Amino acid sequence: MDQAVSPQAIEAATGTSWEEWLSRLESVDARSMSHKEIVEVAAGFGAPPWWRQMITVSYEHHIGRRVPGQRSDGSFSISASKTLPVSMDGALARWVAAVGSPTEILGVAVERGPEMSETVKWRYWRCTLADGSRVVVNISRKAPEKSVVSVQHEGLESEDLGEHWRSHWRAELQRL
8 A cells, every 4th residue: 555654654643553543533424525625533532643644645646546656636746865065155055156146947947046044953055847847955054064955846736746846956966
């Protein structure tokens, strides 16, 4: 069964087996509920906040409402990441050097951005494409002088398009 997280992880985090979660959700006719309503049901059954989402997504996979990588609105998102032997600022500099300030990416116009921002713990690079999708690059510290660059591409129309973009972003990360 494809699901957001393994049944073992759900049981370890919640103290309740995946089979019991299925039974509980079926007992309240969760199949007829929205994503948000299922999250509320999981909360009512005592699931910790983050795990409410994971249980809901796993349940939606189980009943065939969505496939892995698909969001509750029907769109798809993909991610790719790479660890670099540099500081967060060094990683951001490498990213900007690799992608520049694009006006288009793979033939899709950049509608907004790119924009950069930072916090003590994160560096961000974001843009919105003309197809309505959004690219978010998150950079976090993994260890002294080691950072993780993660590309999240959200709002994609199909699973195939997601794989197309994942391949592109993995190639971009390899250039770093």
